[in-house]
Amino acid sequence: xxxxxxxxxxxxxxxxxxxxxxxxxxxxxxxxxxxxxxxxxxxxxxxxxxxxxxxxxxxxxxxxxxxxxxxxxxxxxxxxxxxxxxxxxxxxxxxxxxxxxxxxxxxxxxxxxxxxxxxxxxxxxxxxxxxxxxxxxxxxxxxxxxxxxxxxxxxxxxxxxxxxxxxxxxxxxxxxxxxxxxxxxxxxxxxxxxxxxxxxxxxxxxxxxxxxxxxxxxxxxxxxxxxxxxxxx
Amino acid sequence: xxxxxxxxxxxxxxxxxxxxxxxxxxxxxxxxxxxxxxxxxxxxxxxxxxxxxxxxxxxxxxxxxxxxxxxxxxxxxxxxxxxxxxxxxxxxxxxxxxxxxxxxxxxxxxxxxxxxxxxxxxxxxxxxxxxxxxxxxxxxxxxxxxxxxxxxxxxxxxxxxxxxxxxxxxxxxxxxxxxxxxxxxxxxxxxxxxxxxxxxxxxxxxxxxxxxxxxxxxxxxxxxxxxxxxxxxxxxxxxxxxxxxxxxxxxxxxxxxxxxxxxxxxxxxxxxxxxxxxxxxxxxxxxxxxxxxxxxxxxxxxxxxxxxxxxxxxxxxxxxxxxxxxxxxxxxxxxxxxxxxxxxxxxxxxxxxxxxxxxxxxxxxxxxxxxxxxxxxxxxxxxxxxxxxxxxxxxxxxxxxxxxxxxxxxxxxxxxxxxxxxxxxxxxxxxxxxxxxxxxxxx
Numbered sequence: 001x002x003x004x005x006x007x008x009x010x011x012x013x014x015x016x017x018x019x020x021x022x023x024x025x026x027x028x029x030x031x032x033x034x035x036x037x038x039x040x041x042x043x044x045x046x047x048x049x050x051x052x053x054x055x056x057x058x059x060x061x062x063x064x065x066x067x068x069x070x071x072x073x074x075x076x077x078x079x080x081x082x083x084x085x086x087x088x089x090x091x092x093x094x095x096x097x098x099x100x101x102x103x104x105x106x107x108x109x110x111x112x113x114x115x116x117x118x119x120x121x122x123x124x125x126x127x128x129x130x131x132x133x134x135x136x137x138x139x140x141x142x143x144x145x146x147x148x149x150x151x152x153x154x155x156x157x158x159x160x161x162x163x164x165x166x167x168x169x170x171x172x173x174x175x176x177x178x179x180x181x182x183x184x185x186x187x188x189x190x191x192x193x194x195x196x197x198x199x200x201x202x203x204x205x206x207x208x209x210x211x212x213x214x215x216x217x218x219x220x221x222x223x224x225x226x227x228x229x230x231x232x233x
Numbered sequence: 234x235x236x237x238x239x240x241x242x243x244x245x246x247x248x249x250x251x252x253x254x255x256x257x258x259x260x261x262x263x264x265x266x267x268x269x270x271x272x273x274x275x276x277x278x279x280x281x282x283x284x285x286x287x288x289x290x291x292x293x294x295x296x297x298x299x300x301x302x303x304x305x306x307x308x309x310x311x312x313x314x315x316x317x318x319x320x321x322x323x324x325x326x327x328x329x330x331x332x333x334x335x336x337x338x339x340x341x342x343x344x345x346x347x348x349x350x351x352x353x354x355x356x357x358x359x360x361x362x363x364x365x366x367x368x369x370x371x372x373x374x375x376x377x378x379x380x381x382x383x384x385x386x387x388x389x390x391x392x393x394x395x396x397x398x399x400x401x402x403x404x405x406x407x408x409x410x411x412x413x414x415x416x417x418x419x420x421x422x423x424x425x426x427x428x429x430x431x432x433x434x435x436x437x438x439x440x441x442x443x444x445x446x447x448x449x450x451x452x453x454x455x456x457x458x459x460x461x462x463x464x465x466x467x468x469x470x471x472x473x474x475x476x477x478x479x480x481x482x483x484x485x486x487x488x489x490x491x492x493x494x495x496x497x498x499x500x501x502x503x504x505x506x507x508x509x510x511x512x513x514x515x516x517x518x519x520x521x522x523x524x525x526x527x528x529x530x531x532x533x534x535x536x537x538x539x540x541x542x543x544x545x546x547x548x549x550x551x552x553x554x555x556x557x558x559x560x561x562x563x564x565x566x567x568x569x570x571x572x573x574x575x576x577x578x579x580x581x582x583x584x585x586x587x588x589x590x591x592x593x594x595x596x597x598x599x600x601x602x603x604x605x606x607x608x609x610x611x612x613x614x615x616x617x618x619x620x621x622x623x624x625x626x627x628x629x630x631x632x633x634x635x636x637x638x639x640x641x642x643x644x645x646x647x648x649x650x651x652x653x654x655x656x657x658x659x660x661x662x663x664x665x666x667x668x669x670x671x672x673x674x675x676x
Contacts, residue, residue, distance in 0.1 A: 140553060141602065143550065143552070143553065144550065146549075147545055147606075148608050148609070150542070150545065
């Protein structure tokens with residue numbers, strides 16, 4: 001009994017020591033890599049913040065309205081953007097390198113997936129950014145036009161324009177990432193179809209009276225013509 | 234030469250002809266479907282030239298924008314014979330007429346460019362331009378626009394019209410106060426339509442490379458005045474009396490008009506930044522002609538609709554106005570909606586315009602939105618002005634406009650500080666200073 005218990009404990013200790021022997025070095029290596037990456041990222045961020053005096057780039061960000069899309073206050077600076085981007089890229093590379101240190105099937109897959117997805121994610125992010133910018137711009141155009149035309153629900157109209165454009169951007173971005181493609185496509189078709197149907201109904205109801213008047217006038221005219229033709233008889 | 238018709242493009246004006254290689258005076262008449270008025274305008278010009286400048290050779294240059302009516306035929310066939318005219322002296326030279334269709338970019342700017350090119354080719358010492366749709370033009374206009382150039386050495390003669398108190402309100406509430414505060418010259422009609430220009434200034438205009446830009450294309454009058462006052466040319470005004478046009482474009486949309494006119498002023502502000510940043514106060518500009526008042530046609534106004542447009546703007550356009558107006562100005566604007574006695578004072582209006590000018594510079598991509606969103610604010614200011622001046626005659630209204638101009642000048646340090654990002658200098662409130670000193674302050 002005691003021997004059996006001893007054997008079990010010994011086995012467990014051996015397994016644990018093997019596991020530790022197998023995992024501890026890569027774990028330590030991973031943590032070290034992460035730590036180094038973090039220190040490098042912080043240093044690079046500090047360095048870039050001091051080196052870059054992106055006055056022209058700041059102006060571009062502010063004038064194009066990109067700063068207000070990324071940062072709600074609209075006070076985003078070029079130095080912040082560049083330094084922040086460099087910081088996260090270094091941290092991301094460090095994380096992937098740290099994961100690679102484990103050298104298992106799972107970690108290899110994760111690294112591969114991230115490397116494979118990265119360009120797509122960047123493309124999708126750019127599409128979304130462009131979509132948000134366009135939505136803001138066209139939304140404002142609609143708003144100003146609607147207010148000057150005296151349309152009552154100007155802000156709602158502008159909001160609708162923004163939603164449609166952002167939705168289109170999301171659909172395109174999702175398509176780029178191969179993410180829930182059919183769901184977004186179906187939703188998009190339903191939305192556009194619904195909007196067209198609503199517009200048709202609105203136009204139809206609005207124009208009903210006009211069409212009726214036109215038909216009545218035409219019928220009256222024909223009647224008059226007919227009367228004038230036969231009148232002399 | 235009379236009756237010659239030549240073609241011209243923007244780049245190269247036609248040769249005026251062997252018989253006509255120089256002229257002392259060029260009178261430009263840009264036309265576009267003005268068959269109803271062109272004969273009267275040409276007769277008035279012809280009479281004016283014969284009566285006041287008989288010793289000078291003159292050419293009437295018509296620059297037609299592709300009229301589809303009989304404008305050009307009427308212009309070429311219009312004669313002063315048969316019209317009883319009192320001639321004080323016999324002209325030494327005949328008055329020639331040229332009609333040149335222009336094929337450049339549509340707009341008044343292309344027509345002006347062609348006229349100036351012809352004036353330069355003919356080595357004219359003076360050129361005047363008169364609108365072809367005027368019903369109020371008289372032979373005296375020719376004298377009033379030409380004499381200061383020929384006999385007094387001025388480079389630009391701008392018109393000074395007698396207008397209804399509610400006519401030309403974009404000029405009186407934005408363009409005049411703003412250009413006056415910026416460039417320090419009190420030119421009452423910077424976007425007049427009828428001008429006299431010296432040969433020297435014509436050469437300067439033609440040297441410029443921005444004829445194809447929007448400012449020169451659509452607001453050539455403002456462009457001409459601004460260049461002249463900013464670059465130190467000698468400018469004066471002539472009182473021409475009423476300015477009655479045969480047609481006004483009824484489809485002209487207010488927001489589009491504001492976008493073009495105010496956008497042009499702001500655009501020129503950027504170009505002449507170094508000039509206006511260095512100038513302060515303003516000085517008067519010589520005025521020729523005999524000032525007289527006459528009864529003018531009433532202008533129908535719809536005050537409730539203006540106020541409604543302003544209120545709608547306040548309720549809906551916050552996100553656009555926030556891009557231009559400071560928090561304080563925006564708060565004051567919004568507070569007006571709740572006011573039982575609606576009044577947008579001069580100080581607030583000047584700040585609104587200055588804020589928009591700075592936003593125009595800082596946000597090039599949003600310029601269209603900003604300028605179009607100015608329409609409800611402008612209507613609010615106009616409603617306030619109309620409430621304030623409904624019982625006033627023209628002298629009283631002129632005084633109000635003068636007060637507005639002084640406010641614009643007093644607030645120029647505010648504009649400079651916002652424009653340059655520097656700390657504002659001490660405000661120079663001349664009206665207040667004058668009151669403290671017990672002196673009447675005249676600007």
